[in-house]
Each structure stands twice: as structure tokens, then as C-alpha cells.
Amino acid sequence: MQLAELTAHLDAYLSIATLPDYPPALNGLQLENTSGKVTKIGAAVDAHLPVLQKAIASGCDFLLVHHGLFWSGLQPITGAVFQKFRESMEANLAIYSAHLPLDGHLEHGNSILLAQALKLEASWSPFFPYKNFNIGVRAEVEISRDELHNRLGHALNGQVHLCAGGPEVIRNVGVITGGAGSEVAAVKALGIDTLITGEGPHWSYTLAEELGINVFYGGHYATETFGVKALAADLAQRFGLEWEFIDHPTGL
Incomplete structure (x- = not known):
């Protein structure tokens, strides 16, 4: 085409x-x-x-x-x-x-697709605006921290680092893929008790403990493979094209 x-x-x-x-x-x-x-x-x-x-x-x-x-x-x-x-x-x-237009897209976006991959019985809604555009999703849930840890590791097919600063039973979870660990204070202020993201600066861990919020660090790369895969697959089907995922993980 x-x-x-x-x-x-x-x-x-x-x-x-x-x-x-x-x-x-x-x-x-x-x-x-x-x-x-x-x-x-x-x-x-x-x-x-x-x-x-x-x-x-x-x-x-x-x-x-x-x-x-x-x-x-x-x-x-x-x-x-x-x-x-x-x-x-x-x-x-x-x-x-x-970049952000794909992070926050509600059909083929990184945040919604990672959230759906957790297979929770939850209704996900947009949250965390960047200049009035929501780049993440949130939901009310009831799940143990350990179970969510296991599900996230399975969804990402890799190890997930956890800051267990919040409750053992999770009620309000937010997903913002990529490097949103630095936003723990802003996320906490929005009523989230558990943040799933890719990575964050060193101080995000200690601040999360002080604020009483769980943070799952799944890896910047690993959390942002979802959108490009889904969108490329949709384009291929829509327009009759071939597609391939070019995997080159950074480990970060």
C-alpha cells in the first residue's frame, strides 16, 4: 500500500x-x-x-x-x-x-494492554493526565500483593521488582508504562495504593515506602512492547500486510 x-x-x-x-x-x-x-x-x-x-x-x-x-x-x-x-x-x-499517543490509547495503548494482560475482573478507566491527556489506566480491585506480583511477572515474562510500601491487599491499582516511577507522589495523591510501571529513579523506591504505596517495576522495555505489537497486528490485518516484532530488549 x-x-x-x-x-x-x-x-x-x-x-x-x-x-x-x-x-x-x-x-x-x-x-x-x-x-x-x-x-x-x-x-x-x-x-x-x-x-x-x-x-x-x-x-x-x-x-x-x-x-x-x-x-x-x-x-x-x-x-x-x-x-x-x-x-x-x-x-x-x-x-x-x-510515544505518549500510544501509551494512553484505550484500544492499542501500552497501559491498557498491560492492564488487561493481568486478567483481573476490573473496569479500567483512564487516569494520570499529561497536559490533559491520560497516559495510564486505573481500577478498583481486591487482590493480594503476592498474587498481583505473580500475574505481572507472567504478563511480562520476566522478573518484576517490588517496593512493598503499601497494603498487602490491593484496592486501587494504577498502570503507567515506561518511566513513571518518579510520579509516585502524584499517583498516591490520586488515591492509588499500588502503581505498576516500568522503571523509576532510586529515590522513587524510598519515597514510595514513606508514602505507603506499592510500586511494581516491570522494566521500561518490557512494559512498552504491548502497544507497537498490537497496533502493527491491527495494521497488518486491516491493510493486508505482513508484520514482525523486532525484539531487542534492553533489560531496563
Whole structure:
């Protein structure tokens, strides 16, 4: 299909033009390809050199990522930065990034999909606004801390670090994927007794203990694979394309 048609669909579906984000996110099409066509979608968390090389080797001509080419801010186009652009353009690889618009999306967003993967009998609702756009979800539940720990480890297929600063029986849980550990005070003020996120600074653990809130740190990468996978699968089915997840975990 036409690259322009695919990106127009994504722009509208994710409300790219109207939703806020950090400036380096630069959501939307970040690099077009030379053919102007898409035959195979790659989905990945990060648009860095090893991922781009894997996508190229897999025959992708469109890469959907969560953290785009400019995540580290403005840089000279030399060294690895130059190599990323050169190899992508030579291989006809277009790159599209969706950060917060994908985190908070209520169908294919990271937060809602991780929450649903916990298989709780809960009604999830949007919460935690960033400039009036909710990037997380919350629910009232009744589950033991140990059981939630087990379910989260299973959903993420890995180890989960726990700050057991809150109650053993969880009543109000919030999910904000990625690096929301630094928001423990703001989350506590919203009535949450347990936060599920990817990572946080060292002080987030000690502050959570003082505030009396549980924090599950599941890994920034691990908590943010859900959205790009689901969205790429939806695009592939909708437009009759192939897709592949380009897995390159950071362990963080």
C-alpha cells in the first residue's frame, strides 16, 4: 500500500496532531522511504541502530516504534546517527514513531494492554493526565500483593521488582508504562495504593515506602512492547500486510 495512506491512517487513529508529548518524541512519520510504498511492517520499542539493522534484514520497509530517531535530542548527523539514516534510506525503510499517543490509547495503548494482560475482573478507566491527556489506566480491585506480583511477572515474562510500601491487599491499582516511577507522589495523591510501571529513579523506591504505596517495576522495555505489537497486528490485518516484532530488549 501507499506510505502516505498508512501514515494518514495512523495520524488520525492516534490523534498525532493534537496530543501532547515531549519535544524529542516528534510523533508521526520521522523518515520516509524512497519507494513510497509499504509491504511489510516491523514493530519495535526503540529506533536505534541494532533494531534498524534487524528490521532491514527482515525485509521491513516500514518500522513502527515507540521511541523514535530523535529521542536523545538534537545531535550532529555523524557516527551512529549518520549510519542509522544512511542504512535506513539505502534499504527503503520508513520510520514512524508514536510515544505518549500510544501509551494512553484505550484500544492499542501500552497501559491498557498491560492492564488487561493481568486478567483481573476490573473496569479500567483512564487516569494520570499529561497536559490533559491520560497516559495510564486505573481500577478498583481486591487482590493480594503476592498474587498481583505473580500475574505481572507472567504478563511480562520476566522478573518484576517490588517496593512493598503499601497494603498487602490491593484496592486501587494504577498502570503507567515506561518511566513513571518518579510520579509516585502524584499517583498516591490520586488515591492509588499500588502503581505498576516500568522503571523509576532510586529515590522513587524510598519515597514510595514513606508514602505507603506499592510500586511494581516491570522494566521500561518490557512494559512498552504491548502497544507497537498490537497496533502493527491491527495494521497488518486491516491493510493486508505482513508484520514482525523486532525484539531487542534492553533489560531496563
